Amino acid sequence: MRHLLSTADLSRTEALSILDTAEEMAAVSTREVKKLPTLRGRTVVNLFFEDSTRTRISFEAAAKRLSADVMNFSAKGSSVSKGESLKDTVQTLEAIGADAIVMRHWASGAAAQLAASDWTDCAVINAGDGTHEHPTQALLDALTLRRGWTAAHGEDPRGADLSGMRVLIVGDILHSRVARSNIWLLRTLGAEVGLVAPATLLPVGVEKWPVSVFYSLDEALASGPAGGPDAVMMLRVQAERMGGAYFPTAAEYTRRWGLTDDRLARLENHRTAAGAQPMILHPGPMNRGVEISAAAADSPMNQVLDQVSHGVSVRMAVLHLLLSSSERNTA
Numbered sequence: 534m535r536h537l538l539s540t541a542d543l544s545r546t547e548a549l550s551i552l553d554t555a556e557e558m559a560a561v562s563t564r565e566v567k568k569l570p571t572l573r574g575r576t577v578v579n580l581f582f583e584d585s586t587r588t589r590i591s592f593e594a595a596a597k598r599l600s601a602d603v604m605n606f607s608a609k610g611s612s613v614s615k616g617e618s619l620k621d622t623v624q625t626l627e628a629i630g631a632d633a634i635v636m637r638h639w640a641s642g643a644a645a646q647l648a649a650s651d652w653t654d655c656a657v658i659n660a661g662d663g664t665h666e667h668p669t670q671a672l673l674d675a676l677t678l679r680r681g682w683t684a685a686h687g688e689d690p691r692g693a694d695l696s697g698m699r700v701l702i703v704g705d706i707l708h709s710r711v712a713r714s715n716i717w718l719l720r721t722l723g724a725e726v727g728l729v730a731p732a733t734l735l736p737v738g739v740e741k742w743p744v745s746v747f748y749s750l751d752e753a754l755a756s757g758p759a760g761g762p763d764a765v766m767m768l769r770v771q772a773e774r775m776g777g778a779y780f781p782t783a784a785e786y787t788r789r790w791g792l793t794d795d796r797l798a799r800l801e802n803h804r805t806a807a808g809a810q811p812m813i814l815h816p817g818p819m820n821r822g823v824e825i826s827a828a829a830a831d832s833p834m835n836q837v838l839d840q841v842s843h844g845v846s847v848r849m850a851v852l853h854l855l856l857s858s859s860e861r862n863t864a
């Protein structure tokens with residue numbers, strides 16, 4: 534693996550290798566020695582053209598725990614505002630010493646374009662491109678789901694996939710790179726995926742995706758052989774990508790597709806086939822009171838903070854696998 538651009542590119546073996554390496558990294562981070570020397574002398578650049586809290590900070594933490602040097606670049610306040618191109622920006626960063634570029638960009642396909650270009654020899658990691666993909670988010674979600682799924686079955690997470698797990702992804706699928714990366718990865722790992730959304734927030738062509746589609750959250754929450762899901766992943770409503778045309782309205786959205794207190798109570802009372810409560814996930818940032826109630830946001834069933842912690846382990850694994858095997862990625 535030279536770059537990480539999309540979960541659609543990952544085989545089952547590659548995905549499990551990243552998750553198992555992340556488990557090793559999590560074990561290292563909780564021991565007394567908090568740093569590994571693996572990437573000493575290597576430089577990771579966080580190149581962010583869109584805002585971020587979790588992804589940028591956890592890539593920084595991951596790189597530092599592997600002893601890499603980190604440079605943080607935010608397009609705001611840089612020479613991008615003077616018209617500097619992506620090519621010139623990246624070549625400038627490589628001239629300063631970058632070995633890996635972790636890029637978030639508003640344009641779908643930006644990371645793939647950079648990786649396919651001859652502008653740089655750096656490893657490229659997609660940290661979210663437009664509405665297209667966010668592969669490390671899906672990997673940290675898979676790590677979180679795998680821990681819960683294997684714990685419920687009394688199994689060791691290492692080497693396990695998600696065969697038989699039923700995951701509902703709820704909300705603004707249309708604008709969600711998190712949903713797309715999760716769908717491809719969850720299917721590769723053997724999970725069943727149900728999408729739940731208003732028709733206006735589903736992409737054209739969704740019927741060709743390897744998923745079930747529900748327009749009613751109440752119907753989806755009662756579906757399946759166990760009468761409910763193993764996990765529910767709530768998505769943020771991305772009002773900033775809707776150009777002012779917020780449809781349905783926030784109030785209608787919450788009433789029909791939000792994880793309200795009433796729906797939380799139903800999930801609390803539901804038991805999966807393994808006898809566990811379903812897991813609630815959210816990639817963050819959460820819009821409390823829109824797609825998720827305050828009670829659901831703060832529920833012990835909500836994995837949102839575990840997801841953030843797992844993000845550091847997953848990003849350590851990705852950086853380790855991409856950078857530690859060669860002096861420089863010129864293959």
Ligand code: CP
Nearest residue numbers: 585586587588816817
């Ligand atoms: N989940 C996620 O990508 O969060 P940030 O936008 O804060 O990085």
